[in-house]
Amino acid sequence: MKSKRLIVISLDALGSTDFEMFSQLPNFKKFIDHAAFCRQVRSVYPSLTYPAHTTIVTGRPPAEHGIVNNILIQPERSSPDWFWQRKYIQGTTLYDEALKKGMQVAALLWPVTAKSDITWNLPEIFANHRWSNQIMTSAANGTLGYQLTLNRKFGSLRDGIRQPALDNFVQASMNYTIRTYRPDMMFVHLTDLDTQRHHFGVHSKEAHAAIERHDRRVGELMHLLHRCGMSVKRDTTVVLLGDHSQLDVQNIILINRFLREQGYIRVQHGRITDWKAYCQNCDGSAYIYIRKNGLEKSEQIRIKNEIYDWLCAMKNDPDNGIAAIYSSKKAKELGADPECTFMLEARRGFYFQNELDMGEIPEVQRATHGFHPGRKDYQTVFMAVGPDIMPGVEIEEMSLMDEGPTMAEIMGLELPGAKGKVLREIFR
Numbered sequence: 001m002k003s004k005r006l007i008v009i010s011l012d013a014l015g016s017t018d019f020e021m022f023s024q025l026p027n028f029k030k031f032i033d034h035a036a037f038c039r040q041v042r043s044v045y046p047s048l049t050y051p052a053h054t055t056i057v058t059g060r061p062p063a064e065h066g067i068v069n070n071i072l073i074q075p076e077r078s079s080p081d082w083f084w085q086r087k088y089i090q091g092t093t094l095y096d097e098a099l100k101k102g103m104q105v106a107a108l109l110w111p112v113t114a115k116s117d118i119t120w121n122l123p124e125i126f127a128n129h130r131w132s133n134q135i136m137t138s139a140a141n142g143t144l145g146y147q148l149t150l151n152r153k154f155g156s157l158r159d160g161i162r163q164p165a166l167d168n169f170v171q172a173s174m175n176y177t178i179r180t181y182r183p184d185m186m187f188v189h190l191t192d193l194d195t196q197r198h199h200f201g202v203h204s205k206e207a208h209a210a211i212e213r214h215d216r217r218v219g220e221l222m223h224l225l226h227r228c229g230m231s232v233k234r235d236t237t238v239v240l241l242g243d244h245s246q247l248d249v250q251n252i253i254l255i256n257r258f259l260r261e262q263g264y265i266r267v268q269h270g271r272i273t274d275w276k277a278y279c280q281n282c283d284g285s286a287y288i289y290i291r292k293n294g295l296e297k298s299e300q301i302r303i304k305n306e307i308y309d310w311l312c313a314m315k316n317d318p319d320n321g322i323a324a325i326y327s328s329k330k331a332k333e334l335g336a337d338p339e340c341t342f343m344l345e346a347r348r349g350f351y352f353q354n355e356l357d358m359g360e361i362p363e364v365q366r367a368t369h370g371f372h373p374g375r376k377d378y379q380t381v382f383m384a385v386g387p388d389i390m391p392g393v394e395i396e397e398m399s400l401m402d403e404g405p406t407m408a409e410i411m412g413l414e415l416p417g418a419k420g421k422v423l424r425e426i427f428r
Helices: 016-022 026-033 049-058 094-100 134-141 144-157 165-181 192-200 205-227 255-261 297-315 328-333 400-410
Strands: 005-011 036-042 105-108 120-122 185-190 236-241 247-253 265-268 271-275 277-281 285-290 322-327 342-346 349-352 380-385
Touching: 005 049, 005 205, 005 400, 016 036, 016 205, 016 380, 026 205, 026 380, 036 400, 049 094, 049 400, 094 105, 094 185, 094 400, 105 165, 120 144, 120 165, 134 144, 144 165, 165 185, 165 205, 192 205, 205 236, 236 400, 255 265, 255 277, 277 349, 285 297, 297 322, 297 342, 322 328, 328 342, 342 349, 380 400
Parallel strands: 005 185, 005 236, 105 120, 105 185, 247 349
Antiparallel strands: 036 380, 236 380, 265 271, 277 285, 285 342, 322 342
């Protein structure tokens, strides 16, 4: 392989149904004209940002790499921690293998990279304790000097996590990193579109405006590479990809409200103090866990049977919003958490939340993800341009697991344990 450099841009929530629209925008169109691409990429289950991005860099499903959700199981906390740190990933990653070969790697808000060995790292993490602040939290989990430089130069572009200001900051930081450090491998996570869809809906004017902003960002990147002498014909591969799509929703399912009513969850002063069974939401899907520590096996079985009977009755009523009930074994087969007792899939228009009461929900979403990756109009996309890439090749369909092994091949690396395949048909 001839590529000396790999730049991976994740456009969070970019879906296959967007392809017709964005492929007509000037910079996307120019990119696709020189790219190999797939407009039907199957995500993972649950199709959430953190499981998906970890699959992209490992080539393995959540059941194997261990990032089975965005958030950790912490029922007693009103704001649970997320799977922020690299330590949660089981096995190796594409950037680990690059670092082993002496390559220099940069990452900007790429999920599950906090406290990793990445050379220049601005991790996606937020201050989640009363005694911490964002600066301290980011500094403790990423590359301190690099982050201070980015914040000094471009911090004025940010407005907390509000979009599109956050992506404008990330774009400026990416441009600076390319010009200044010229990393061998770079991972960039842009969330503008995902945010707009959550707030306003899949096909909202706000979502379309976010795609148009992404078009300008792609154009800016390609122009910068040209100015810096980084040629996609000679030495640099650029990959644009999505992690999942989104579906519009109108109704919320609160499984934990029932579990509380049945005595499986104890609450004092509005906070969970103890639980025997708990529902952990994944938006379009959800896990139900029965506690193992402190419960006799016979009691675990009794609770499991009681909850299953109730779930079946709920599923039989379409107004309750449950489309499917999966066993732990089936969840594992689908690539999800094998430690769950049940996994639930929401009907179209519904999604799950952890809260015990509707009044506790901080924000109602207009669209979301987390659904089974086989849902209609729910695939994502993959596009690659580079010296080894054959322009005009369209892959009819592929899996998110194929991306890591393929990008490893581009850089002359191995990705041990990957379950996806190398997309050899895209190479010259």
